[in-house]
Amino acid sequence: MASYIIDKKDLKILLDKFLKEFKVYGPIKPGLDSSVDEIKSIDDLHLEYKSTIISPKKFFLPPKDTLFEFKIQKGNYEIKEIVNDEKFILFGLHPCDVNAILKLDEFFSGKFKDKYYQNRRKNSIIIALNCTQPGENSFCKSMNAGPFLYKGYDILLTDIDTKYLIEIGSDKGKKIIQGLKLNIASKNDLLKKEKKCKLANKKIKKILDPNWLPKLAEENLDHEIWIDLGERGGVAGSFPCLSCGSCSLVCPTCYCYDIYDTVDLSLKNGSRVRELDSCQLLEYGQVALGGNFRKDRKDRIRHWMFCKFGAAAGSKNSSCVGCGRCIRVCPSKIDITKVAKSLWRKK
Amino acid sequence: MAKKPKIGVFKLTGCAGCQMEIFRMEDEFLDLIKLFDISYWKMAKRDNDDKDLDIALIEGGISTPWEIEEIKCIRKNTKFLVAFGDCAIGGCIPSIRNWIPQMESEEIVYPDPSKICSTKVHGIGEYVKVDAELKGCPPHRKTILELLKSALLKIRPRLRQHPVCVECKFQGNACLITSNKLPCMGPVISGGCGAICPTLGRICEGCFGPMSNPNASALANIFRDIGLNDEDIKRKFRKYSGMSPEFRLEAGH
Amino acid sequence: MTEKTIKVDYIARVEGQGAISIDITKYGKVENLQFKIFEPPRFFESFLVGRKYDEVMELTSRICGICPVAHQITALRAVENAMGIVISNQTRDLRKLMAISARIFRVMFSACIF
Ligand code: SF4
Ligand code: SF4
Numbered sequence: 019m020a021s022y023i024i025d026k027k028d029l030k031i032l033l034d035k036f037l038k039e040f041k042v043y044g045p046i047k048p049g050l051d052s053s054v055d056e057i058k059s060i061d062d063l064h065l066e067y068k069s070t071i072i073s074p075k076k077f078f079l080p081p082k083d084t085l086f087e088f089k090i091q092k093g094n095y096e097i098k099e100i101v102n103d104e105k106f107i108l109f110g111l112h113p114c115d116v117n118a119i120l121k122l123d124e125f126f127s128g129k130f131k132d133k134y135y136q137n138r139r140k141n142s143i144i145i146a147l148n149c150t151q152p153g154e155n156s157f158c159k160s161m162n163a164g165p166f167l168y169k170g171y172d173i174l175l176t177d178i179d180t181k182y183l184i185e186i187g188s189d190k191g192k193k194i195i196q197g198l199k200l201n202i203a204s205k206n207d208l209l210k211k212e213k214k215c216k217l218a219n220k221k222i223k224k225i226l227d228p229n230w231l232p233k234l235a236e237e238n239l240d241h242e243i244w245i246d247l248g249e250r251g252g253v254a255g256s257f258p259c260l261s262c263g264s265c266s267l268v269c270p271t272c273y274c275y276d277i278y279d280t281v282d283l284s285l286k287n288g289s290r291v292r293e294l295d296s297c298q299l300l301e302y303g304q305v306a307l308g309g310n311f312r313k314d315r316k317d318r319i320r321h322w323m324f325c326k327f328g329a330a331a332g333s334k335n336s337s338c339v340g341c342g343r344c345i346r347v348c349p350s351k352i353d354i355t356k357v358a359k360s361l362w363r364k365k
Numbered sequence: 366m367a368k369k370p371k372i373g374v375f376k377l378t379g380c381a382g383c384q385m386e387i388f389r390m391e392d393e394f395l396d397l398i399k400l401f402d403i404s405y406w407k408m409a410k411r412d413n414d415d416k417d418l419d420i421a422l423i424e425g426g427i428s429t430p431w432e433i434e435e436i437k438c439i440r441k442n443t444k445f446l447v448a449f450g451d452c453a454i455g456g457c458i459p460s461i462r463n464w465i466p467q468m469e470s471e472e473i474v475y476p477d478p479s480k481i482c483s484t485k486v487h488g489i490g491e492y493v494k495v496d497a498e499l500k501g502c503p504p505h506r507k508t509i510l511e512l513l514k515s516a517l518l519k520i521r522p523r524l525r526q527h528p529v530c531v532e533c534k535f536q537g538n539a540c541l542i543t544s545n546k547l548p549c550m551g552p553v554i555s556g557g558c559g560a561i562c563p564t565l566g567r568i569c570e571g572c573f574g575p576m577s578n579p580n581a582s583a584l585a586n587i588f589r590d591i592g593l594n595d596e597d598i599k600r601k602f603r604k605y606s607g608m609s610p611e612f613r614l615e616a617g618h
Numbered sequence: 619m620t621e622k623t624i625k626v627d628y629i630a631r632v633e634g635q636g637a638i639s640i641d642i643t644k645y646g647k648v649e650n651l652q653f654k655i656f657e658p659p660r661f662f663e664s665f666l667v668g669r670k671y672d673e674v675m676e677l678t679s680r681i682c683g684i685c686p687v688a689h690q691i692t693a694l695r696a697v698e699n700a701m702g703i704v705i706s707n708q709t710r711d712l713r714k715l716m717a718i719s720a721r722i723f724r725v726m727f728s729a730c731i732f
């Protein structure tokens with residue numbers, strides 16, 4: 019599909035058009051501690067952000083989500099589903115986060131279709147922004163998830179100095195810019211993008227080989243590194259894990275959740291709620307009669323890393339996109355790439 | 366409807382803040398008192414009967430000989446006994462003095478200590494079997510409601526003891542430890558509060574007590590790394606739940 | 619001669635841990651007044667020794683769950699006096715507002731519940 023360009027100062031025109039028709043969410047602060055939140059005008063938008071604390075998975079899998087409400091009346095019950103029909107644009111998502119959404123898509127449209135997820139996904143339009151300033155914790159390049167994006171977007175923006183290059187990735191994307199007078203991109207503009215891509219790639223300092231990750235996991239179930247991480251002194255300059263759950267809650271590809279019912283004081287009306295969960299928490303592995311599959315901290319951190327390495331549930335692909343959030347958020351300074359490398363070395 | 370369950374609210378060594386939390390449920394209070402037969406609650410009514418209770422909410426720890434008698438008596442008369450708040454669970458803030466010789470404490474406060482009768486303060490679990498705990502100083506009203514509703518429905522309440530960090534991430538906050546190098550207790554403290562303090566930019570002080578399976582020694586090391594000395598660390602762990610087995614070492618037992 | 623005795627076994631406003639007994643004569647004169655507090659001591663004055671200045675407000679607010687704000691503000695003033703800190707007018711006004719709100723809450727609460 020065709021590519022266009024827009025002057026940076028004209029971005030307002032683009033955004034204003036979107037704002038007329040959709041709710042728009044985008045990065046609202048510069049730097050590392052940004053978040054994707056509602057944008058009401060161009061002034062709210064900070065495209066020069068590095069990463070967000072919470073990943074955009076919150077738009078498809080909110081931390082707390084009411085699935086349906088129920089009422090019990092004279093032995094019968096009534097169920098009212100909560101459907102979220104809001105159409106929205108996610109503006110300025112980085113490639114790692116878009117790739118993470120593609121991984122979530124796989125999970126939520128497998129054998130069991132998750133209609134709450136799919137509904138939100140259907141109503142979303144993704145306007146991605148290639149990442150020209152990857153952070154120090156990013157290793158997206160190794161995970162084939164960045165810093166530039168090649169799939170999964172409706173529209174893709176690239177910062178080429180005074181302009182943005184606009185690439186269309188889907189019919190949805192094509193439709194929403196219809197009616198705008200945009201200049202076609204020149205060869206030179208496309209060349210500029212390539213140059214930017216090379217530059218961004220060079221800025222990434224964390225490198226891993228993703229191909230041996232799942233294997234690494236499979237072969238090291240009883241490695242003492244897990245005891246170090248769980249109870250002893252940590253690994254590669256880290257402290258031991260706290261089981262705080264932060265890493266998996268901020269991870270754009272961690273999808274585990276808990277489901278429970280709540281009732282009001284009539285004890286007859288209530289709702290079913292889905293809440294984000296984390297395998298790092300003791301409660302996650304709890305079953306009836308006090309059993310727990312992962313009572314020890316070392317088992318929990320091992321499980322989480324294996325899942326990210328790609329060995330959980332018989333999978334062969336890493337579910338990590340290398341966004342670096344878990345590294346930044348960990349109070350114990352645990353770095354998944356350093357753990358992987360230590361395992362590799364100690365083999 | 367079946368007979369309403371009889372409930373009792375008791376106060377031992379505490380500040381009444383936990384009981385206040387029931388009163389503060391402005392939206393639910395009237396519905397709540399319709400569902401229960403409030404049999405015993407000195408702070409709220411004149412005539413009190415502590416016989417044959419279905420549920421007893423105990424606020425406060427044990428610090429006098431007659432409180433030991435009282436809690437044993439309540440236990441005998443109650444089907445389901447709840448340690449209501451941190452004082453009842455482990456003595457809470459008043460337990461800081463357990464590290465000071467009793468006589469010294471008494472002489473600092475009373476010109477004539479022979480007039481008072483007091484011991485070190487403990488949670489009620491030290492003396493009687495406890496059926497459920499409501500953590501917090503005070504517990505969040507949501508958790509109180511959850512417990513009471515579950516009791517009516519005869520199901521297990523959903524009272525997760527995941528760390529404050531979980532709720533902090535639900536709120537979308539940057540982490541005060543990693544971003545600001547502040548000594549937040551969140552990673553070892555049970556949630557339930559909705560991470561109100563970190564959300565307002567204040568570190569978690571620990572008022573909900575230890576989470577499930579906390580790694581207190583790791584957090585102590587992190588605190589050392591960001592510049593706290595051993596005394597600071599001891600103070601932080603010896604505050605709301607210094608008596609808990611989970612924080613014993615860090616609180617300096 | 620005592621004509622009337624007012625006896626309250628549990629004063630709810632001190633959390634049920636106090637009692638009062640008043641003997642009044644025919645002429646309305648108080649003959650005997652007994653005020654008993656049987657709340658167990660918690661020794662705040664003792665365990666505050668050795669704590670850090672910035673914790674005092676947090677700890678003393680647990681003196682009373684009904685009126686924590688009064689204890690917080692008093693503790694703040696004590697620490698400020700000790701350290702020679704002068705607060706701004708704005709801070710003082712905000713504290714006043716807070717103290718007054720807390721008092722309104724307390725009075726409303728007593729009026730409604732007890
Ligand atoms: S494991 Fe860490 S780096 Fe990988 S996607 Fe999750 S948060 Fe990002
Ligand atoms: S963020 Fe760090 S300390 Fe917390 S659960 Fe994850 S690895 Fe453990």
Ligand code: SF4
Nearest residue numbers: 530533540541549551
């Ligand atoms: S600020 Fe405190 S509660 Fe929040 S994530 Fe960091 S350590 Fe946990």
